Amino acid sequence: MKDLGLIPEGYKILVTATVQEEDCDGLCWQYIHNEDKIKPEFVVSTEPTDGGIYRGHRGRMEIRVDVKGISCHGSAPERGDNAIYKMADILKDVEALNANGCEDKDAIKGLVKMLDPKFNPNHYEDARFLGRGTCTVSQIFFTSPSRCAVADSCSISIDRRMTAGETWESCLKEIEDLPACKKHGAKVSMYLYDRPAWTGLVYETECYFPTWINRETAGHVQAVADAHKALYGDKRIGSETAMNLRNRPLIDKWTFSTNGVAIQGRYGIPCVGFGPGAESQAHAPNEIIWKQDLVTCAAVYALVPSMYKGKGDEDVCQFRAGGTDTTSDKSAC
Known part of the structure; x- marks a missing residue:
């Protein structure tokens, strides 16, 4: 560009080749x-x-949901409180949040609601341009003393894509308000990113991408x-x-x-x-x-x-x- 005289006087052109975009956008x-x-x-x-x-x-954000249980020997599971079973209820509610419509009959109003001026009066047109938000479970974890014991904790990661009118607070609250999350006392949080770069630098940030x-x-x-x-x-x-x-x-x-x-x-x-x-x-x-x-x-x-x-x-x-x-x-x- 410089050699061809394509940079107008007073302009400065910077080219950036950056790292970690796939891990942590921006x-x-x-x-x-x-x-x-x-x-x-x-x-x-x-x-x-x-x-x-x-x-x-x-935009997007990375959400974590944790539930606790009580471990016991697998030969008598009724003595414990299986965290995986609790999470199974939550998984169905997360699926419904993504898949449901937003009619009165829908107990869990689906994310498509943000395309409707009734639910998103200020930004429904922007949401229609970008497309609706989505959520999907991307990871699941558990702890258990062994393969013959009841799991005493279970966690999931949710990949949440956000459209206009949705905020990081509203996305966390949507998960907190799911019936199964309330029933099982789930903890809902946003991930923090703290992986080191190739230089060893850790530049911590929340996993929220506007x-x-x-x-x-x-x-x-x-x-x-x-x-x-x-x-x-x-x-x-x-x-x-x-x-x-x-x-x-x-x-x-x-x-x-x-x-x-x-x-x-x-x-x-x-x-x-x-x-x-x-x-x-x-x-x-x-x-x-x-x-x-x-x-x-x-x-x-x-x-x-x-x-x-x-x-x-x-x-x-x-x-x-x-x-x-x-x-x-x-x-x-």
């Missing part, structure tokens, strides 16, 4: 923001976008869109074998989560996505990327600074959940 950017004190005017994320330009995605959306009209979103339109037109392009998933609007959103949870979700730094590859290929067996995507993205990146007209007076943020220190009854925008 942790690297927490460090960049808090320790290196770097706050760019906007960020282009190069996560896969299927040839599209992405202006937001759902939801965010930019306005389609935001200057940085339009800079990427204008660059794409100038080079390739207003439709997604790609290899013939990639196009079955690309007949969608050019400007859209991710299904999965990215470092944008910190860049924009926590800190409000404008972020937009345009990257090679397909979301459906992420973590897939024999994952592939198309060479044409690499060329297309490199060309768009090179042109973006010349297309950027500045941030202007418009608030670029359409929805931002903010960090755990943000008042959570409204968007942090």
Whole structure:
């Protein structure tokens, strides 16, 4: 870009190659923001976008549920209190929370309720853009003296995907309020991340990754869109074998989560996505990327600074959940 004279005078372009995104989305950017004190005017994320330009995605959090029991010899299980049986009740309620509707007949109102203005009056339209929240049990643990004894504790991990209008507090309370959690006195908490980096540094953070959306009209979103339109037109392009998933609007959103949870979700730094590859290929067996995507993205990146007209007076943020220190009854925008 510099050699070709594609960086306008007064602009500085930073390229970051960061670690631990798969383990803890945005942790690297927490460090960049808090320790290196770097706050760019906007960020282009190069996560896969299927040839599209992405202006937001759902957030997520990692929840733990613990129940206690009383151990005894397996030959007389009635003398104990089996924690695994208690957790079995909770597992069914978690499944119902994800699968149920939100009609009066549903004792446990499903997460689809956030698409309904009755339950999410301020942000149901944003939720419909991003898609509904989800929850699934991802891990289960237990303790027992042996294979011939009653389990005295059981725990699960829940992967919770969050849409607009949901907060980290509301997601914890939803689990706490499940009938089986109340019945069995379950402890519900958010995980903390404290795994060391390759350098040995431990940079502890809660496992909460905020939801965010930019306005389609935001200057940085339009800079990427204008660059794409100038080079390739207003439709997604790609290899013939990639196009079955690309007949969608050019400007859209991710299904999965990215470092944008910190860049924009926590800190409000404008972020937009345009990257090679397909979301459906992420973590897939024999994952592939198309060479044409690499060329297309490199060309768009090179042109973006010349297309950027500045941030202007418009608030670029359409929805931002903010960090755990943000008042959570409204968007942090």
